[in-house]
């Protein structure tokens with residue numbers, strides 16, 4: 001036990017550095033994923049058939065293929081054809097996670113928008129607001145509140161799924177752990193530590209999501 | 221003021237309005253009664269084009285309503301609507317609900333709109349609630365805020381779709397009182413309601429609708445005391 005603690009003390013700082021990378025790409029993924037996802041979600045509920053078809057297609061492709069494949073396409077396949085699009089692993093990872101999260105967030109956004117009572121749009125239109133104004137001022141602010149808990153869950157999922165970026169030589173939490181193993185061969189201890197750090201991150205996030213859920217519920 | 225000619229509205233195959241004609245004079249209060257499903261709500265919603273009629277014309281102040289988005293938005297600014305389910309914006313305070321449209325559409329300053337908003341809240345008896353969120357209000361209070369919100373756009377006409385039907389009986393009176401006050405001030409109103417007392421007291425004209433047509437109309441005392449049509453008699457009989 002003492003031995004494990006001293007081992008941990010030696011390598012924890014490295015793992016925490018990896019955890020920081022994991023947090024960074026998950027945060028970037030959820031932020032850009034939210035922006036793109038909200039746009040795609042709006043496209044999905046748009047009355048413009050072209051917009052809604054494009055959005056539907058995007059969601060279909062992204063949700064129907066593995067994230068690992070998307071990551072490889074962005075990091076390896078596209079640069080192999082257009083060498084100008086060669087990017088460092090961190091950038092590829094952020095792009096892949098953002099685009100992937102966007103498809104799931106688009107569905108969250110669509111669900112949230114459609115869950116807002118029809119009467120809200122009608123009341124806004126009856127006052128003379130245009131459809132766009134009603135969306136911007138009345139529907140989206142309410143939908144956004146309802147999106148917060150599922151967005152938090154998406155963030156938790158992203159923290160875990162982001163471990164796939166270790167396959168493109170990005171030193172996130174998992175890859176850092178693998179690196180330590182390659183010089184120490186201490187599989188058990190390292191993966192135990194890595195697992196504990198992931199658990200710590202996701203548990204904190206779950207707690208925050210729970211708080212937000214309570215708050216959102218109280219206002220409605 | 222409003223003139224509707226031969227309004228027809230279908231939902232798929234179902235013909236809900238079978239050619240409605242209605243002229244409302246300035247300052248007139250028209251009450252529409254009729255069984256559930258007879259098309260009363262649909263008709264009100266055709267007046268401000270929340271529903272698009274399939275055919276027929278609507279004229280407001282002598283001008284035919286153009287079916288362009290921008291002119292419809294303009295038109296709706298002049299037609300206030302009050303819904304059975306209030307439809308207050310839950311993410312905004314009472315005052316924010318009231319000033320949203322005037323600030324956005326009439327380019328009023330926030331302060332100017334708030335001053336006006338306070339007058340309106342005063343009128344509906346809720347000046348102390350300006351900073352509350354709707355979920356902290358009773359149904360009757362919500363509906364009075366909804367009336368104030370509609371009035372903030374200074375509409376020329378107010379449409380009410382069963383404004384008291386979702387309220388506990390003891391809260392109906394406070395909303396009707398506000399509506400009576402409005403009527404006395406000369407507001408042009410079209411009101412769908414089951415409150416026959418209100419209709420008797422305030423209406424200039426009562427319209428009985430059934431099956432998507434106007435069966436009978438006239439002054440309240442005539443409709444209530446000496447209805448001509450069997451269906452009107454039957455409907456009024458059920459209410460007693």
Ligand SMILES: Nc1ncnc2c1ncn2[C@@H]1O[C@H](COP(=O)(O)OP(=O)(O)O)[C@@H](O)[C@H]1O
Nearest residue numbers: 231234236254255256257258259260261262263
């Ligand atoms: N959006 C809609 N789609 C299909 N049918 C509808 C819709 N709105 C109303 N109806 C139908 O139109 C008829 C008249 O409804 P409505 O105008 O709400 O009547 P009322 O207000 O008199 O109760 C009903 O049969 C109703 O089911």
Ligand SMILES: [Mg+2]
Nearest residue numbers: 260261262382
């Ligand atoms: Mg109705």
